[in-house]
Amino acid sequence: MSIPENLRYTESHEWVREDGGESVIGITDFAQHELTDIVFVDLPEVDSEVEAKKACCVVESTKIAADIYAPVSGKIVAVNEELNDHPEWVNESPYEKGWLVRIAPSDKSELDTLMNAADYQSHLDSE
Amino acid sequence: MNATNPRTPLAPLQEEAGARFVDFGGWDLPVLYTSIVDESEAVRTGCGIFDVSHMGRFFLSGIAVVEDLDRLLSRDLTTLLPGRQRYALLLNQEGGILDDLMAARIADQEFLLVVNAGNLENDRTWIEEHLSDGTDLVDRSADTVMIAVQGPEAERILGDVTGDDYSGTKFLDVMGGVYHGVPYVAIRGGYTGEDGFEVILPNGEGLLLWKELQEAGSVPCGLGARDLLRLEVGYPLHGHELSSEIIPHECGLNWTLSKKNDFIGKAAIDSREPRYDLVGFVMEKKSIPREGYSVVVNGTEVGVVTSGGLSSRMPNGFGLARVKKGSVEESLEIVIRGKNNPAKKVKPPFIRDRVKR
Numbered sequence: 481m482s483i484p485e486n487l488r489y490t491e492s493h494e495w496v497r498e499d500g501g502e503s504v505i506g507i508t509d510f511a512q513h514e515l516t517d518i519v520f521v522d523l524p525e526v527d528s529e530v531e532a533k534k535a536c537c538v539v540e541s542t543k544i545a546a547d548i549y550a551p552v553s554g555k556i557v558a559v560n561e562e563l564n565d566h567p568e569w570v571n572e573s574p575y576e577k578g579w580l581v582r583i584a585p586s587d588k589s590e591l592d593t594l595m596n597a598a599d600y601q602s603h604l605d606s607e
Numbered sequence: 608m609n610a611t612n613p614r615t616p617l618a619p620l621q622e623e624a625g626a627r628f629v630d631f632g633g634w635d636l637p638v639l640y641t642s643i644v645d646e647s648e649a650v651r652t653g654c655g656i657f658d659v660s661h662m663g664r665f666f667l668s669g670i671a672v673v674e675d676l677d678r679l680l681s682r683d684l685t686t687l688l689p690g691r692q693r694y695a696l697l698l699n700q701e702g703g704i705l706d707d708l709m710a711a712r713i714a715d716q717e718f719l720l721v722v723n724a725g726n727l728e729n730d731r732t733w734i735e736e737h738l739s740d741g742t743d744l745v746d747r748s749a750d751t752v753m754i755a756v757q758g759p760e761a762e763r764i765l766g767d768v769t770g771d772d773y774s775g776t777k778f779l780d781v782m783g784g785v786y787h788g789v790p791y792v793a794i795r796g797g798y799t800g801e802d803g804f805e806v807i808l809p810n811g812e813g814l815l816l817w818k819e820l821q822e823a824g825s826v827p828c829g830l831g832a833r834d835l836l837r838l839e840v841g842y843p844l845h846g847h848e849l850s851s852e853i854i855p856h857e858c859g860l861n862w863t864l865s866k867k868n869d870f871i872g873k874a875a876i877d878s879r880e881p882r883y884d885l886v887g888f889v890m891e892k893k894s895i896p897r898e899g900y901s902v903v904v905n906g907t908e909v910g911v912v913t914s915g916g917l918s919s920r921m922p923n924g925f926g927l928a929r930v931k932k933g934s935v936e937e938s939l940e941i942v943i944r945g946k947n948n949p950a951k952k953v954k955p956p957f958i959r960d961r962v963k964r
Contacts, residue, residue, distance in 0.1 A: 483940070517644045519917050520895050520924075538944065540895050542643040543831055544914065545944075564893070 481604065482509040484575055488591060489600035495575065496551045496594060499582075503523050503591070506579045507539060507570065510604055515541040518570040523559040523581065523595070528563055530556060530583060532590050539570060548580060552590040558582040616752055616810040617824065620817050624807060624827045632724035633828055634661040639829040643736065644919060647835050649826035650799050651920075654760035656825040657815065657833055659798075660752040662805060663727035668717040669742035679737050679957055680710060681872070683865035684755040687712045692794050695862050696855060697722075697730060697874030702879055703851040704858070706730050707843065711794055719781075719792065721753070721805075723845050724843045737871070752813030754819060757803035757828075757836075759961070765793070765804055768819045773804070778962040787812050789917040798833060800840030800960035838914050841887060841927070843957025847913045847926055848885055854882040858929070883910070883929050886953040888939055890923040894948050901942040902928045902935070909934035912941060916959075927956050 487495040493511035495513040497504040512518065522545075524540040535547035536556070559581050563569060570578035585591065596604060612635035614628070621628075626637035637658070639646060649655045667676065677684045682695040692711040699705050706726040722730045727748065735744055745924040756765045762773050771784045773795065780795045791808035808816060821827060835845070843849050848858050854876050855861050864876070891895060896915030901908050915926030928939070940947040 510877060517642050519644070520893060522894070540917075542835060543638065545895065545897060 481513070481577070483601055485597045487575070488567040488594035488596065489603075490549065490551045490594060491603060492549050494544065494548060494551050496591065497554050498591070501584070502557060503550075503554070503583045503585050504579050505536070505551060505581050505583060506574055507548060508600070509574050511575045512571045512578070515539065515544070515546055515602045516571070517542045518567045521560075521563040521570065521580065523561070524556050524564065526556050526559060530554060539580075551594055552583055552585040553587055557579055557584045563598050568582040615660045616813060617660060617754075617817050619857060620814060620821075623825065624821070626827070626829065629830070631663060634724060635830040636661060637662075637827070639831045640751045640827045643829070643831035643835060646828040646832035648919070650758045650828060650832065650836055652737060652759065652802055654756060654758040654764045654820075654825045655799075655828035655832065656820050657755040657757065657828050658752070658817070659755050659805065660726040660748075660813070662753060663720075663724065663730060663746070663748045664718045664724040664751060664753065665722065665731065666713070666717065666745045666747055667720065667734075667738075669738040669739070671717060672716050672742050675738050675742050676710065676869055677868050678866075679734060680708075680712070681863050681870055682867060683712060683868055684712075684718075685868075689714055690781050692781050692796060694863060697733065697859060698870070698876075699851055700872060700875060702854040702872040702875035704845070704853055704860075705851050706734060706846055706848045706856065707849055707860075709794070709796070711792075712780060713792065714809075719807075723782075725846060740820055744942065750810060751807050752810055753805055754813065754817060755797045755803060755805045756799050756825065757799045758804060761801070761803040764820060764823045764825055766961060768816065768823055778964050787815060793962065794905075798842060799836035800842070800956070800958065800962065801827055801836070802961060802963045803908070808964045824946045832954070834901055834914075835916050835918060837924070838916055839918055839920065839956065839958040840960045842883070843927070844914060848929070853883070854881065856883040857883040858933075878938070879934055884932050884935065885913070886927060886928055886930055886935050887919065887953045887957060888941070888950040888956065889925045889926070889953050890941065891949040891951060893923050893945055894941075895924040896926040896943065896948075896950070902930050903940040903947055904934055904938075909939075919922060920958055925953070926957070
């Protein structure tokens, strides 16, 4: 299970990459493996506001619709529209091509509450 | 996964093949091995194997067995020839669907009923209560396994493994054979819309058959693929499209009702006004309808999605819905996460079956 060192993680298996003051969000390798066969991603509207720990988009596998929770509060500044045609990228490349949304955080201190790679690994081990 | 649920005798081989188990009908069963998409594809293009041992297998025999089943089941069974199988409903006195099942006539006075796992105990009790004294019911669900071998390559692969030739048989034929010294029953059919067989044999030889089918190129498939494949061809599933609260005219199953026989539930059905239609629909855009989502027509809620999904063989999501009778003519909307998504009514099957007629 791949857990890149440079990312921050949530208990609900999202990752965050800090990029020029914005936060790029996706789901972890563990999460995509649990879901399998991602066939549809329901992305939010650009400019909509999201709240930390609330659903910000939905990733659907053949069997279930899974809510993806915003790791930080803020405004959606971009969504990965290529996933409309290639939802399977979330499975194939969860940390790169399968990114979901980009958020301009309203409260950067929320980022400090997220886990680092080692803590996320222990979180997985304890689940 | 539920630690207290039983697994079938094939579970060790499934674990080896990487199965992920889920709770289904009181059992712990593989929902998938690698991918529902890939497994469905294997059934459409090659050969997939499903462990369906959780389903009930009742063998009934006796001098009055035909009359008994003719009264118990919705179909006319007097015209079912030995060596043939027929779909039928088990109804309660009110005409509600206790279960849907496959009835195979093994011999002149011997039948095999294959029933849904979740209804097994209730079905057995109900059936036993309504049998004549001379009719015997033997529940062989625990000491046999049932393997569904499905796909265009099923005939060749099963034939290679058993050494038997099935080329002269067609959809819903029932045949017997001998595999590693023990008798087996095979029925040409299944629940996927593809050509295939359901094979019933003792547990020990069942393990061997699963192993040999896999070695011969069959792909182990889970319940997820099975559910998607059956939905594509519009087959109903008890507990979703069918229930004891629903009568056959409310779910498109009036064709299963015998015209001449006085079966249990008939009087009630004849006097009841159908309240619902079961309709098929396809989404106008790429979104996935799922069980429980509301159906809306002209701003009014008219029903609920009973099964839904997305298949690589269709551009958009599709499903079945139970709606107020006459409420859906052409277009409808499915409420997905608070938003109304347009859909069009379609008469199932969504994809034509390819069984061998």
